[in-house]
Amino acid sequence: MAADATSWATKSGFGKMAILFWAILAALPLIGYVRDDPSFDYYMFMGQSMLIYGTAVLGLNLLIGFNGQISLGHSAFFAVGAYTTAILMNFAGMPYWATIPIAAVVCFGAGFLFGLPALKLEGHYLALATFTLAIAVPQLLKYKAIAGWTGGVGGLLLEKPDPPFNLPLSPDQYLYYLCLFVSMLMFWFVYNLLRGRSGRAMMAIRDHPMAAGTMGIDTALYKTVTFGISAAITGVAGALSAITIAYVAPDSFTLQLAVSFLVGLVVGGIASLPGCILGGVFIVLVQNSAQSISDWMKVSFSLRYDVPAWAIYGVLLLLLMYFLPSGLMGGLIALKERLFGAKGPDSTDDPAPQASRND
Amino acid sequence: MGAILEAKGVSAWYGMIQAVTEVDLQVEQGGVTALLGANGAGKTTTLRALCNMVRRSGTTTFDGVDISRRSTEDIVRMGVAHVPEGRGTFVALTVEENLKLAFHTRRDRAAAMRDMDLVFDYFPRLKERIRQQAGTLSGGEQQMLAIARALMLAPRLMLLDEPSFGLAPLIVQEIFRILRQINRDAKVSMLIVEQNAALALELADQVYLLETGSVVTSGPSDMVRNDEALRKAYLGY
Amino acid sequence: MEFFIQQVVAGLTSGAIYACVALGLVMIFVSTDHINFAQGEMAMFATYIAWALIDAGVPYWIAFGSTILIAFVGGLLIQRFILKPLENAPVLALVVCFIALLSIFNAMAGMIWSYTIKPFPSPFPALDLTGHGLVNVRQLGVVGVTLIMLGILTVFFRYTTLGLAMRAAAQNASSARLMGVRVSWMLALGWGLAAAIGATAGMLVAPLVFLDPNMMTGILVYGFAAALVGGIANPAGAVLGGFIVGVLENLVGSYVIGNELKLTFALAMVVGVLLFKPAGLFGRVIVKRV
Ligand SMILES: Nc1ncnc2c1ncn2[C@@H]1O[C@H](COP(=O)(O)OP(=O)(O)OP(=O)(O)O)[C@@H](O)[C@H]1O
Ligand SMILES: [Mg+2]
Numbered sequence: 094m095a096a097d098a099t100s101w102a103t104k105s106g107f108g109k110m111a112i113l114f115w116a117i118l119a120a121l122p123l124i125g126y127v128r129d130d131p132s133f134d135y136y137m138f139m140g141q142s143m144l145i146y147g148t149a150v151l152g153l154n155l156l157i158g159f160n161g162q163i164s165l166g167h168s169a170f171f172a173v174g175a176y177t178t179a180i181l182m183n184f185a186g187m188p189y190w191a192t193i194p195i196a197a198v199v200c201f202g203a204g205f206l207f208g209l210p211a212l213k214l215e216g217h218y219l220a221l222a223t224f225t226l227a228i229a230v231p232q233l234l235k236y237k238a239i240a241g242w243t244g245g246v247g248g249l250l251l252e253k254p255d256p257p258f259n260l261p262l263s264p265d266q267y268l269y270y271l272c273l274f275v276s277m278l279m280f281w282f283v284y285n286l287l288r289g290r291s292g293r294a295m296m297a298i299r300d301h302p303m304a305a306g307t308m309g310i311d312t313a314l315y316k317t318v319t320f321g322i323s324a325a326i327t328g329v330a331g332a333l334s335a336i337t338i339a340y341v342a343p344d345s346f347t348l349q350l351a352v353s354f355l356v357g358l359v360v361g362g363i364a365s366l367p368g369c370i371l372g373g374v375f376i377v378l379v380q381n382s383a384q385s386i387s388d389w390m391k392v393s394f395s396l397r398y399d400v401p402a403w404a405i406y407g408v409l410l411l412l413l414m415y416f417l418p419s420g421l422m423g424g425l426i427a428l429k430e431r432l433f434g435a436k437g438p439d440s441t442d443d444p445a446p447q448a449s450r451n452d
Numbered sequence: 453m454g455a456i457l458e459a460k461g462v463s464a465w466y467g468m469i470q471a472v473t474e475v476d477l478q479v480e481q482g483g484v485t486a487l488l489g490a491n492g493a494g495k496t497t498t499l500r501a502l503c504n505m506v507r508r509s510g511t512t513t514f515d516g517v518d519i520s521r522r523s524t525e526d527i528v529r530m531g532v533a534h535v536p537e538g539r540g541t542f543v544a545l546t547v548e549e550n551l552k553l554a555f556h557t558r559r560d561r562a563a564a565m566r567d568m569d570l571v572f573d574y575f576p577r578l579k580e581r582i583r584q585q586a587g588t589l590s591g592g593e594q595q596m597l598a599i600a601r602a603l604m605l606a607p608r609l610m611l612l613d614e615p616s617f618g619l620a621p622l623i624v625q626e627i628f629r630i631l632r633q634i635n636r637d638a639k640v641s642m643l644i645v646e647q648n649a650a651l652a653l654e655l656a657d658q659v660y661l662l663e664t665g666s667v668v669t670s671g672p673s674d675m676v677r678n679d680e681a682l683r684k685a686y687l688g689y
Numbered sequence: 690m691e692f693f694i695q696q697v698v699a700g701l702t703s704g705a706i707y708a709c710v711a712l713g714l715v716m717i718f719v720s721t722d723h724i725n726f727a728q729g730e731m732a733m734f735a736t737y738i739a740w741a742l743i744d745a746g747v748p749y750w751i752a753f754g755s756t757i758l759i760a761f762v763g764g765l766l767i768q769r770f771i772l773k774p775l776e777n778a779p780v781l782a783l784v785v786c787f788i789a790l791l792s793i794f795n796a797m798a799g800m801i802w803s804y805t806i807k808p809f810p811s812p813f814p815a816l817d818l819t820g821h822g823l824v825n826v827r828q829l830g831v832v833g834v835t836l837i838m839l840g841i842l843t844v845f846f847r848y849t850t851l852g853l854a855m856r857a858a859a860q861n862a863s864s865a866r867l868m869g870v871r872v873s874w875m876l877a878l879g880w881g882l883a884a885a886i887g888a889t890a891g892m893l894v895a896p897l898v899f900l901d902p903n904m905m906t907g908i909l910v911y912g913f914a915a916a917l918v919g920g921i922a923n924p925a926g927a928v929l930g931g932f933i934v935g936v937l938e939n940l941v942g943s944y945v946i947g948n949e950l951k952l953t954f955a956l957a958m959v960v961g962v963l964l965f966k967p968a969g970l971f972g973r974v975i976v977k978r979v
Binding site: 503505524525528529533534536540541542543544545549552553554555556557601605 | 850851853854856857860861863864865866867868869870871872922
């Protein structure tokens with residue numbers, strides 16, 4: 094499914110493209126100085142969310158796309174990250190920036206621990222276990238015995254940070270840069286991880302689980318550590334979300350959140366790094382425009398009802414699975430290849446093996 | 453006597469890879485045809501192409517009816533039983549359930565019950581293990597079960613893919629004795645793929661030699677048996 | 690002591706519902722080898738159809754029967770039109786597809802019938818049988834319907850050739866085709882049956898918890914736990930698993946952890962069973978010689 098897993102990273106030019114891409118992202122807030130738009134801060138906030146979701150999807154993609162372990166429960170690690178930050182800021186009086194690495198470590202631990210039982214589970218069963226996790230999390234966060242720390246149903250209200258050193262930035266511009274910096278760090282880390290030996294091992298485990306073991310790869314260790322790293326990255330995204338929204342509450346971390354990560358992953362493309370950002374952008378756009386999409390549909394199809402974002406997600410997931418199983422990124426690459434005939438020798442054909450369902 | 457099965461210009465593909473090219477082949481009414489060739493020659497693929505289990509082209513007729521575009525299930529229901537490579541055991545079902553599966557497609561329940569007795573006559577070993585989970589049978593027993601399952605369909609033509617695979621010489625002898633008996637008594641025509649060329653040649657009246665997906669020689673089995681050069685070149689004995 | 694018995698009876702009642710949900714899951718697993726995450730939402734949606742029928746003045750049992758029929762056809766159609774193109778797709782694509790169905794059904798129910806909760810009638814009166822509020826007719830009715838359904842399914846799978854063909858198709862599709870089994874229709878039939886069972890479960894649940902688009906979320910998790918405890922390929926095990934989970938949930942809820950962590954308890958059970966007893970307590974281990 095994930096076409097050629099390693100070639101993208103070694104292709105010359107990928108690094109340059111990435112630098113250009115991040116440079117453009119870094120330049121975007123400057124528009125605020127040129128154009129005087131009253132909703133500019135809101136756009137900045139959307140940008141933060143896109144980066145945050147993109148990072149969360151990155152964590153999930155590392156696990157699903159590059160290691161072949163399915164998780165429907167990454168909302169849990171997002172929650173752990175967010176709550177770690179919120180609790181540290183609220184009760185330990187820590188500065189927001191210092192909580193991010195701690196959130197990463199805590200989530201790594203949580204992911205590693207959940208990765209241990211996940212070792213024995215495959216495919217549908219792993220999906221089932223993580224699905225259950227996603228459903229249990231909000232209830233767990235509301236639990237009375239820990240309400241002193243978590244704020245129970247009401248959650249915790251945080252202070253929105255101001256730009257340091259009197260930088261000439263609005264708070265939202267500043268937070269955008271914070272998100273940009275942290276997510277860039279995460280992508281850079283994953284990029285290097287995947288290019289190295291460990292990356293090859295992770296992908297070998299995904300593609301040939303049996304062979305990987307006999308080749309001397311410590312499958313169990315790699316899988317649990319990957320689970321941990323994946324959770325840590327998604328947890329960092331959770332920490333950022335707590336900081337930028339300045340509020341955490343149990344009902345923001347439902348199955349729905351896990352599903353939006355999955356949507357982002359599938360839309361952007363499984364095992365595609367740029368696809369993660371694309372996925373993040375997509376999630377935020379759909380969430381923000383669900384109302385307008387639904388209004389538009391109401392008018393153009395003269396519906397009696399509101400079409401909720403959930404339904405749009407669902408239909409989109411189905412359509413993507415049928416028509417663009419490699420996601421937008423995969424689609425773009427295929428389009429480019431068709432237009433410019435730039436076919437690598439390894440992508441000439443896809444001998445779609447007649448896999449029977451039972452092998 | 454006409455041909456019960458006739459294939460004309462049959463080709464087959466796995467994805468973009470062509471595994472069988474323009475094969476012509478016939479099985480006589482009541483006859484046994486052997487399909488021989490080295491590993492990877494395309495024997496299994498040819499059998500699969502005949503019952504539309506892979507992407508294929510060309511025409512196949514069964515008993516005068518064109519079956520080129522029929523689904524596998526329909527072809528089976530017309531009376532073609534395929535004993536697949538790897539035996540296709542339903543591991544979690546019992547031996548009995550493996551056999552009774554045929555009742556699902558057969559309308560003649562009474563005759564089907566009689567066929568079951570007949571099958572147990574051929575393979576008494578299976579009767580002893582009737583309630584055993586099929587996945588726990590030995591390799592040879594699973595091969596017997598595969599043949600028995602095919603027989604339960606009351607076929608007019610059997611496609612057998614290496615019935616001797618992985619079996620002890622004595623059991624191979626037994627299975628071939630039974631196949632001969634089935635062919636003689638029940639008038640079931642057969643197309644058999646075998647690595648054990650000598651045995652297959654004994655059973656068959658017609659032979660096709662396959663090399664890299666194409667037929668290189670064909671003719672009566674005596675001809676191949678007596679042609680030492682041919683035997684040495686293709687069959688290695 | 691009386692409180693204890695009360696909890697056990699209540700546990701058996703909710704257990705019967707978990708058993709129903711688990712039966713639907715087992716059904717799909719047995720016939721297609723998949724775990725259907727949309728099972729709960731499909732049941733919920735069917736229950737809304739029943740509600741709409743009853744609301745329109747259709748007598749209860751007629752609405753009950755028609756809903757089961759509609760659900761059956763609906764399940765069949767879902768398989769034919771939505772899942773069939775993905776028959777050879779990897780697990781991830783299927784999981785994504787089930788999640789998509791879950792989202793769509795949830796959203797559609799909310800869209801058509803709104804998210805406000807609705808009362809749903811029960812055919813069984815809440816008539817007290819012992820005079821101590823221990824057992825009432827409604828509880829017995831729920832348990833009874835579940836057992837009847839189990840009976841029908843057991844007979845179907847064990848004693849009919851169609852049931853046998855469905856099991857064979859799930860186990861080894863290509864080999865089943867070689868026995869003349871129309872595999873693709875067997876899968877569709879499995880989905881139809883699962884949807885019908887789910888609809889029954891939904892109609893049993895709704896009077897107890899009120900009808901709302903999210904009513905099945907937690908129950909589905911318990912259904913998973915029940916199916917796993919009983920062995921996911923075993924209908925009788927699933928029902929027993931349902932009762933065990935129901936009773937445990939009530940006892941643990943009232944004596945140990947309180948009601949707030951029930952879902953966490955279900956999570957622990959799911960993970961625990963998957964890890965230590967993957968074939969379930971009563972599941973037959975399938976021996977595969979390699
Ligand atoms: N599922 C498949 N996907 C791709 N290629 C295949 C597949 N099955 C077989 N092939 C290829 O098709 C060719 C013919 O294979 P086939 O199984 O028909 O050979 P065979 O004559 O039966 O060999 P053997 O005696 O070893 O069973 C081989 O080159 C094989 O690698
Ligand atoms: Mg072969």
